[in-house]
Amino acid sequence: MLDLIRKAVEAPRARAWISIPESGIPELVSVGAQPSGNASAAALPPVYPEWLGxxxxxxxxxxxxxxxxxxxxxxxxxxxxxxxxxxxxxxxxxxxxxxxxxxxxxxxxxxxxxxxxxxxxxxxxxxxxxxxxxxxxxxxxxxxxxxxxxxxxxxxxxxxxxxxxxxxxxxxxxxxxxxxxxxxxxxxxxxxxxxxxxxxxxxxxxxxxxxxxxxxxxxxxxxxxxxxxxxxxxxxxxxxxxxxxxxxxxxxxxxxxxxxxxxxxxxxxxxxxxxxxxxxxxxxxxxxxxxxxxxxxxxxxxxxxxxxxxxLAAPGRALLAKAGPADVAMTPAADMFEQGVQVQVLKRGTLFAMRGKKFHAFYRSGASYETLPPTDQKWIDDVLGEPFEAAWQATRGYTQKVHPAEAARADKDGNKRLALVARRYLFMGAQWAREGHPGRAADYQIWCGPAMGAFNEWVAGSFLEPVEARTVRQIALNLMEGAARVTRAGQLRSMGLTVPADLFSFRPVAFE
CATH class of the missing domain: 3.20.20.70 (Aldolase class I)
Structure with a gap:
């Protein structure tokens, strides 16, 4: 029966025929055509990827x-x-x-x-x-x-x-x-x-x-x-x-x-x-x-x-392809920095998450750039890649266009200036990743959840492992086809059949 069970899982679009003998223990008797001489066999309907959901x-x-x-x-x-x-x-x-x-x-x-x-x-x-x-x-x-x-x-x-x-x-x-x-x-x-x-x-x-x-x-x-x-x-x-x-x-x-x-x-x-x-x-x-x-x-x-x-540029995609499920971290969001809202980003291969958290700690302490110790000022300048004042002038010019009231407030409030410059750095992290800026790899902001690591583990050793082979079409079709097979395995198990554990997994295949 194990061969039939495997066939039923690997061909989820075919009907599976279940018979319940006097013992009361269900048996899989056929996949596809109704078995001859067994009129009492019940049909388990097909599972199509299109029918999921x-x-x-x-x-x-x-x-x-x-x-x-x-x-x-x-x-x-x-x-x-x-x-x-x-x-x-x-x-x-x-x-x-x-x-x-x-x-x-x-x-x-x-x-x-x-x-x-x-x-x-x-x-x-x-x-x-x-x-x-x-x-x-x-x-x-x-x-x-x-x-x-x-x-x-x-x-x-x-x-x-x-x-x-x-x-x-x-x-x-x-x-x-x-x-x-x-x-x-x-x-x-x-x-x-x-x-x-x-x-x-x-x-x-x-x-x-x-x-x-x-x-x-x-x-x-x-x-x-x-x-x-x-x-x-x-x-x-x-x-x-x-x-x-x-x-x-x-x-x-x-x-x-x-x-x-x-x-x-x-x-x-x-x-x-x-x-x-x-x-x-x-x-x-x-x-x-x-x-x-x-x-x-x-x-x-x-x-x-x-x-x-x-x-996302090729360097960022290459980093994603190496990520494991634990290679993510939370860091402040550029758009809601002051409110303490966070985003989940890739941790492996970048320092962005740690640097974003440190900027927010400075802001939460009430500090301005001018009140920080020289060592912290140097750290900020090094991360920004330019003196703080230069970063502030660039930030101020943009803020005056989109939110003049915030720019005016920051002119009088050093803590607000620090927040706006930090927001610019966080924003630029995504831009550098998008462009593949060669000198800013440590500052790439790449939004990423633990799903990325689970995906990498699933496709390891398959045609989808190389980044160059990953397309949204192949990813989607493999996930949906695989889900149909996992669902069929669950169907059989729910009928009381013993389904081998390996049939609850699916290896990626290249669809035409």
């Missing part, structure tokens, strides 16, 4: 698989990555966060030209930008003008008027009375209280203010008061970049419970809100586990950063 998600977004190649900010998730993910039957998100508006527009136009006007399985990223007033509005305006119909909203700590406006402007009522969406928000969250705001209808005050401003119509406000702000909620567990390091199973359960509460309170069916899982999605086992928990879709991030379509 919520098929309504794939139908809504024009995808073959319930699989999202997630956005990675600052253009790490390039237009090319989005195009290749979409062509592979996945949903792809452009890493538009942190890019100039002109570059975002160019990237969106490149995607649209490649995929055509009918493609629905792609979108772009909107990141919460409290330090840059007006930025969210400007990006949303751009998305609306370019007919970007899917937006992944990340790092939000609260619901904002611009997110509500984007959703409301895409709502219409169909002839049968149902409310339809033209604009879809994928809310990436790691806390139930934040998720609940996206799961619920938009707050009355925000809607009234938007109507008063002429940003939406009264009819659109009425529709927005009846449906969730976001129908897609991405549970962001222990991921690269902004993360609360939540275990996937705990976070998913928490958000599922939140969905139940919000749906009951607002009289919505729970199925109107789909929860996907991100963070730690790197192997067939993790993909299968996510779907088994009830995830509507999975989202991959860190592992795609090492793919050839990534906007």
């Amino acid at each position: 919520d098929r309504a998600f794939a139908a809504e977004h024009g995808a073959r698989f319930n699989y999202v190649a997630g956005e990675m900010a600052r253009g790490i998730a390039t237009p090319k990555m989005v195009i290749e993910a979409a062509r592979a039957g996945c949903v792809g998100f452009y890493g538009s966060a942190g890019l100039p508006l002109a570059e975002i527009k160019s990237g969106v136009e490149e995607i649209k030209a490649a995929l055509g006007p009918e493609a629905r399985n792609w979108g772009a990223n909107l990141i919460h930008s409290p330090q840059e007033p007006g930025q969210e509005k400007a990006v949303i305006d751009l998305f609306l003008s370019q007919a970007v119909s899917r937006v992944s909203a990340s790092a939000f700590m609260r619901l904002t008027a611009d997110v509500v406006r984007y959703t409301a402007l895409g709502l219409t009522r169909a002839a049968d009375g149902t409310i339809q969406r033209a604009n879809h928000i994928f809310a990436k969250v790691s806390r139930a209280e934040v998720a609940e705001a996206f799961m619920a209808p938009a707050p009355e005050k925000i809607l009234k203010d938007l109507v008063a401003e002429g940003a939406i119509t009264a009819q659109q406000a009425d529709l927005a008061s009846k449906v969730p702000v976001a129908a897609e909620i991405t549970a962001e567990s222990d991921s690269g970049g902004h993360t609360d390091n939540r275990p996937a199973s705990t976070l998913f359960s928490s958000l599922a419970a939140a969905r139940s509460r919000v749906a009951a309170h607002n009289g919505h069916p729970e199925s109107s809100i789909r929860i996907g899982l991100a963070g730690g999605i790197a192997t067939p086992q993790s993909v299968a586990a996510a779907f088994q928990m009830g995830a509507a879709y999975v989202l991959t991030g860190s592992i795609n950063q090492s793919a050839i379509e990534s906007g």
Whole structure:
């Protein structure tokens, strides 16, 4: 029977026939065709990669698989990555966060030209930008003008008027009375209280203010008061970049419970809100586990950063390919440095995490550059690669353009000056990694979760081990095919059959 069990796992698209003899112990009697002379044998249905997850998600977004190649900010998730993910039957998100508006527009136009006007399985990223007033509005305006119909909203700590406006402007009522969406928000969250705001209808005050401003119509406000702000909620567990390091199973359960509460309170069916899982999605086992928990879709991030379509330069991708599951660390985020918000980054091969933490310790102590001991001043100058005053003048020039009030405050407050210069260093760390700056390898900021290490262990010795062979298409197809086989192995085990442990793993293969 072991040979049959192996065949059933390795051919998950074929039916497996189970017989239960008088002993009561199930037996696998055939794979594929129904066994002759055994009319009582029960068929175990096929397992297709396309069937894993919520098929309504794939139908809504024009995808073959319930699989999202997630956005990675600052253009790490390039237009090319989005195009290749979409062509592979996945949903792809452009890493538009942190890019100039002109570059975002160019990237969106490149995607649209490649995929055509009918493609629905792609979108772009909107990141919460409290330090840059007006930025969210400007990006949303751009998305609306370019007919970007899917937006992944990340790092939000609260619901904002611009997110509500984007959703409301895409709502219409169909002839049968149902409310339809033209604009879809994928809310990436790691806390139930934040998720609940996206799961619920938009707050009355925000809607009234938007109507008063002429940003939406009264009819659109009425529709927005009846449906969730976001129908897609991405549970962001222990991921690269902004993360609360939540275990996937705990976070998913928490958000599922939140969905139940919000749906009951607002009289919505729970199925109107789909929860996907991100963070730690790197192997067939993790993909299968996510779907088994009830995830509507999975989202991959860190592992795609090492793919050839990534906007990360070759030196950074090479560092990622050597990472183990423990080769990550938390460090202050450039965009929310003063608030103490952290991001998870690659630790192996760089000093960025340690240096970022030291900058934040100086800031938290209340120090300014001028009040620090000479040894610490020298350390700062060495890390910056220039005297602090030169770094401050460059920082001041930029800050005056985007946030004049902060620049004015920093002119009088040395601690604030130190914070702004530190933010510039943290920001530049990502830029140096993106460009592959040869003299700044120790300062590369590479957003990375432990999934990267798990992926490297999985592909070791396979055709996907070399960085040059890693494409978003091959990564996605191997993960989904592998998850189907792991799911089939679980099916057989749940029927009472003894399944060898090695059948719960899958080695990568090159798909045509």
